[in-house]
Structure formats: structure tokens, C-alpha cells
Amino acid sequence: MTMSTTTLLALLKRQKYEFFSGVPCSHFADLFQRVSMDSDIMSVPAASEGSALSFAVGAALAGRRSVVALQNSGLGNIINPLTSLVQVNCIPTLLLISVRGHVDEPEDEPQHRIMGASTHALLDQLAIPWSEFDGTPHGFMAALVKAEEAFKRSLSFAVLVRKGQLSAGVGVAINGEQQADNYPLNVGDALEIISEALRPTDLVVSTTGFISRELFRLSDRPGNFYMQGSLGHCSAVAAGVALAHPSRRVVALDGDGAVLMHMGVLSTIGHASPRNFLHIVLDNEGYVSTGGQQSTSATSSLEAVAVACGYRAVRRCVTRAELSDAAARSLLAEGPHFLLCKVNQSHSHSLPRVTSRYTPEENKEAFQLALNQPRTFRLQAVPASGAR
Ligand SMILES: Cc1ncc(C[n+]2csc(CCOP(=O)(O)OP(=O)(O)O)c2C)c(N)n1
Ligand SMILES: [Mg+2]
Missing domain, CATH: 3.40.50.970 (Thiamin diphosphate (ThDP)-binding fold, Pyr/PP domains)
Incomplete structure (x- = not known):
């Protein structure tokens, strides 16, 4: 099942998310470009997953609900601020984590194998509740409702996204290749x-x-x-x-x-x-x-x-x-x-x-x-x- 990034953003906005940061993964389709053009959500393209989370914490301190998107390889960059900032200070955040190297995808690249097999256990170990996205709007909404319950307990929540579950949004086509087209060499x-x-x-x-x-x-x-x-x-x-x-x-x-x-x-x-x-x-x-x-x-x-x-x-x-x-x-x-x-x-x-x-x-x-x-x-x- 596949859901468009337009629907994803609409559902996030319905739940009053107002701030977005992250580091891209190919599983997120055009989410980063689309959110950067959305006037209802403030977005910051972060250099690392750790700083993406920290921007989100800053926005949350200032009263904005925040979401951070990252590839599971970025869990390594996020664990320090996740544990010592988000968890210690009780500033719950929604994490959208794309899963590379899932055990069901043994053909994925070898660098993702160990984190792919460890992502769920790592989140469990850190006491971060999570749910696997099923590729439907209903399923995403159900995950956001679970996130609300976690937030009430001052816990962050992770939604795990698999390959092919998000598709490019509808409306204006976004072409990332336009940005640096003016340089002669590739x-x-x-x-x-x-x-x-x-x-x-x-x-x-x-x-x-x-x-x-x-x-x-x-x-x-x-x-x-x-x-x-x-x-x-x-x-x-x-x-x-x-x-x-x-x-x-x-x-x-x-x-x-x-x-x-x-x-x-x-x-x-x-x-x-x-x-x-x-x-x-x-x-x-x-x-x-x-x-x-x-x-x-x-x-x-x-x-x-x-x-x-x-x-x-x-x-x-x-x-x-x-x-x-x-x-x-x-x-x-x-x-x-x-x-x-x-x-x-x-x-x-x-x-x-x-x-x-x-x-x-x-x-x-x-x-x-x-x-x-x-x-x-x-x-x-x-x-x-x-x-x-
Ligand atoms: C910690 C981490 N976060 C995210 C990714 C996903 N990822 C793989 S390649 C890449 C793009 C790297 O960009 P750049 O260094 O500019 O090289 P380009 O793809 O533009 O040639 C990203 C974000 C990753 N592999 N590891
Ligand atoms: Mg580059």
C-alpha cells in the first residue's frame, strides 16, 4: 500500500504539527521538498539527524509540535540528543523513521543490514514506543493517535516507514534536479x-x-x-x-x-x-x-x-x-x-x-x-x- 506525501502532510497538520526537520532518505519520496513549500509547517533542512532533533526540541520549547524525519542509519546520530535531551527533559517528539535493511529485504545494501535488524529492538531498549506504518491514511492516523497517548506519558513516538509506502505528492511537480542545473559539469x-x-x-x-x-x-x-x-x-x-x-x-x-x-x-x-x-x-x-x-x-x-x-x-x-x-x-x-x-x-x-x-x-x-x-x-x- 502507498500513501502520498500530500496526504501525510495533511494528516500531520490535522494533528497540529507545525515544525519539521530531518535528513532525507529515498523512502521519503518528495516529502522534504513538499514540506519546504508548505506555508503551514515551518521546516529546517538539517545537516545531521542529531541537529534535526535539536531544532525540533527548540521549536517544541517554543510551543510548536514537531516532527523529525530520518533514515534508520541516522539513529546513530540521534541517540545522544534523544536520550540526554528529549528523554531527560521530557520533550516528546514524533519520529518518522525510514527502515533500510529490514529483515524482509535481505537484498538491501549491506551497510543497512545490522541497523535494519536492530531498529525495533533499539527503540524498545530506549523505551520509545513505535508502530509500523501500513501505507494507508487510516494506518498513519492510527499511528498518530498512538503518538498522542505516548506524548501524554512524556514519551516520544516513532512511525516506521518501509520502501515504497510513500509516493510523491499530487499537485505541483517538484524536481530536485533543477537547483544546480546551471553548473556545466556533473x-x-x-x-x-x-x-x-x-x-x-x-x-x-x-x-x-x-x-x-x-x-x-x-x-x-x-x-x-x-x-x-x-x-x-x-x-x-x-x-x-x-x-x-x-x-x-x-x-x-x-x-x-x-x-x-x-x-x-x-x-x-x-x-x-x-x-x-x-x-x-x-x-x-x-x-x-x-x-x-x-x-x-x-x-x-x-x-x-x-x-x-x-x-x-x-x-x-x-x-x-x-x-x-x-x-x-x-x-x-x-x-x-x-x-x-x-x-x-x-x-x-x-x-x-x-x-x-x-x-x-x-x-x-x-x-x-x-x-x-x-x-x-x-x-x-x-x-x-x-x-x-
Ligand atoms: C546517517 C545517514 N543519514 C542519511 C543517510 C541517507 N543518505 C545516503 S546518501 C545521502 C545523500 C548524501 O548527499 P551528498 O553527500 O551531498 O552526496 P550526493 O548524494 O548529493 O552525491 C543520504 C542523505 C545515510 N546514509 N546516513
Ligand atoms: Mg550532494
Whole structure:
């Protein structure tokens, strides 16, 4: 059974919900775009699930009923404010949790397997009552009534949403791809240009979602470690490799949503300052892997953050020529480098999954083999323009 996001919003409004925040999942269809256009509900696109919940708590303190939407992978980001803020202060909140890796869907991606099998037990352990959405308006209303009962006992309540249960709303079509259309390159173009600048010995750690899948499609090699899950942690993994292996050049291929989720890591990288490290952010101003929901990178200057955090050289590229020059220069001079590349939201129509060829463990083993080959590189003294 499937219910539209228009109906979902209407039912939330009937129950007097007035504030929405969250981090997208593809299961939510166009919910995030639709709520952002709804004048009856104030919405904040949060960088992480923990801050989404905290915004909701702030709104609740100010007297507004709040709902937070997240993927079950985001439970890891939410548990601290959920337990130490929401539960301790008795500020009950409605959670809409999309369930990836449900035990009934063994074909789902491996990064969701453990959380998929643990979501219900985790909520039970935290004493958060929940109900599984059945895909009907009646079922959603019944869940909202149960939420009311929980709120009376100062408890939060979770509604668990499965794949295919929410469909795009009716009325004005919302196309997430329109936002960054004005940039000439897409992720595939950018990865081709970057790949040309790489040496066979360079190591690459790529972020979860379409960026890893495009890299796998265009340039699969043993020196690629494809992150699946752990959104926002790709640059720390890559910088960890760079610090532990100073004789190898290491590249993090990141997304804007991922960087925003754990932006504090930029300060750590600037502080640790691995000279053999290049951080490339493919910024399409949205969460394209989950449907093109808007991120907040269009109104932030991630490159200015990197400068302020102590990266040695920072560049912003939009065109093919700019990216090609910046990638070549960054790979020759001492880092840490930060290269922000604005890209549009288009992708190849058939993006293969990394798991069609490797299990995560096989990918790790291939990467470690590539890492332990004793070839080294020497940094050359080419000044990167835009160096601070
Ligand atoms: C903690 C967590 N929250 C949400 C998700 C769902 N998710 C997977 S990929 C993705 C989008 C990431 O956006 P960005 O880094 O900008 O890459 P893009 O998809 O735009 O290439 C999201 C939200 C997740 N995997 N983990
Ligand atoms: Mg993005």
C-alpha cells in the first residue's frame, strides 16, 4: 500500500504539527521538498539527524509540535540528543523513521543490514514506543493517535516507514534536479577529470551514495575504498590513511551533504595537516542520492570553512579547465588541499552498485593490498594558486 506525501502532510497538520526537520532518505519520496513549500509547517533542512532533533526540541520549547524525519542509519546520530535531551527533559517528539535493511529485504545494501535488524529492538531498549506504518491514511492516523497517548506519558513516538509506502505528492511537480542545473559539469564529468590526474599509486576514499557508484562505474581500481554508509566520515577515513601512510597520496571524494553532516572534521584535518591529502567535494547543492532534496551548501561557502580550518591550499572550480588545473596542481604540491567543485545534479541513468562486484570486505582487502605496495611518490614544489 502507498500513501502520498500530500496526504501525510495533511494528516500531520490535522494533528497540529507545525515544525519539521530531518535528513532525507529515498523512502521519503518528495516529502522534504513538499514540506519546504508548505506555508503551514515551518521546516529546517538539517545537516545531521542529531541537529534535526535539536531544532525540533527548540521549536517544541517554543510551543510548536514537531516532527523529525530520518533514515534508520541516522539513529546513530540521534541517540545522544534523544536520550540526554528529549528523554531527560521530557520533550516528546514524533519520529518518522525510514527502515533500510529490514529483515524482509535481505537484498538491501549491506551497510543497512545490522541497523535494519536492530531498529525495533533499539527503540524498545530506549523505551520509545513505535508502530509500523501500513501505507494507508487510516494506518498513519492510527499511528498518530498512538503518538498522542505516548506524548501524554512524556514519551516520544516513532512511525516506521518501509520502501515504497510513500509516493510523491499530487499537485505541483517538484524536481530536485533543477537547483544546480546551471553548473556545466556533473559528478561523472568531474570524476573523469580527477581520474586523469591520479597516478596508479594514489589511494581514493569515496563517500557513500552516487559518488562512489559513479567512481566504480568510471574508474574501478584496487586503490579505491568505496564507503557505503557512515555518511560524513569519508574524509576522516582518508585522512587517517594519509597520516598513517605519509608516502602515499590520498584523495577523499566527498559530497556536500556528507561534509555538512560532520563539518567539525575539517578543523581536525586542518590541525593534523596531512601533507599527502587532497579533499575533493563534489557539491551539487543537494542530497542527490536520495532524490535531490536541497542541502544548505548553496548558502554556505564550504571553501571558506576549509581556509578557516587550516587547509594549506583551497580552490573552488566550476569549469572543466578549472578542475583539471586544480586537480593536477593539488596532487603535486603539499597539502592538505581542499578542492570544491560545483556540479549539476545529473547522473548516468544506470549506476552500478559496488556490491555487484565486491562485498565490502573484498573491497577492503583489495584496498589494503594496493595500500601496502611499496611504491612511493615525491611531492614537487609547485605552488597551488589560491593557497592561503
Ligand atoms: C546517517 C545517514 N543519514 C542519511 C543517510 C541517507 N543518505 C545516503 S546518501 C545521502 C545523500 C548524501 O548527499 P551528498 O553527500 O551531498 O552526496 P550526493 O548524494 O548529493 O552525491 C543520504 C542523505 C545515510 N546514509 N546516513
Ligand atoms: Mg550532494
